[in-house]
Amino acid sequence: MTSFLRMISGIFLLTLICACGGGGGSSGATSAASTKPVLSTSAPSSINIINGDPAQTFTIIGGVPPYDAKPANKGLSVTVVGSTLTIKAIASGTSSVTVTDNVGSRVTIAVTMGTGVPLFVSINAINVAVGGNSSVITIGGGTGVGYTVGSSDTSVATVTTSPDGSAFIVNGAANGPATITVTDSLGTAVSVRVVVGTGVKSSSITSGNVIASSVATKMSLTPATVTVADDNGSTHSLNLSGMTAPFRVYNSNPSLATLTIVGDNSNSASTSNTINVAPGPITATNKSGRCVSQDTAVIFTVIDSLNAVATSTMTIKAGGVGC
Structure with a gap:
């Protein structure tokens, strides 16, 4: 009988130890x-x-x-x-x-x-006189560095690039058509259609069915610069002038700014010319939508239907008490 009771007690004790997670090691707590x-x-x-x-x-x-x-x-x-x-x-x-x-x-x-903006040139088609030069054609977007510019037919048209590679002019050599191709460091390419001819007025710009002088395609975005504190959650507006609708808007840092076009911008008859700039998404670590650890520039780029370009830079100053 004593042996039987000892056996029962042993089984009970073993069961109790197993239920507690065993001896000496983990007590069954989650890691x-x-x-x-x-x-x-x-x-x-x-x-x-x-x-x-x-x-x-x-x-x-x-x-x-x-x-x-x-x-x-x-x-x-x-x-x-x-x-x-x-x-x-x-x-x-x-x-x-x-x-x-x-x-x-x-x-x-x-x-x-890269820049966050698709590769672009300020002019997509141009006429150049034999022996003449085009207006300056600017390059932007894409990777932002390593642009190369080449002509499909150097006997008709050659190019002269700026020292920093961000702009070029087309030189008319002989009558005929040519294509100028701009490529960024990732291989993305855009082109400029060129017609060189005797008696042709240099710097005439053709875009689709629109012909305009280079001055007419200039566009501005104001204010060109603005500075805000990183705990400033207010919205400010950018105003466009001299643009040809519709236009595209690009934001270099969507985590710090949200852009909204005011009004219709869907076709060539659109009259919208205002862009609202609000803070980026609110998160646990970005309480204002603009919190930064150091002064940070956010660049907004607008490209209209004639490939005219305008930019505005918002500098966010770090150190606000609300971040």
């Missing part, structure tokens, strides 16, 4: 990693960084510290200090940054190193 928030960052899922601009900083959230981050290629410089992630473009192209924590969780940010 620290499983109770941590999911690893994430304050960065959007995809970002655009202009080569040569100041680095962008973001906050790593959740997961299990310490953190690490690696770029997909040498086009980016990436550092992590504590929970601060810093990304800087040192080349043009596309890449990504993968952030990992101490238990192997990871999150990836897609990165485009």
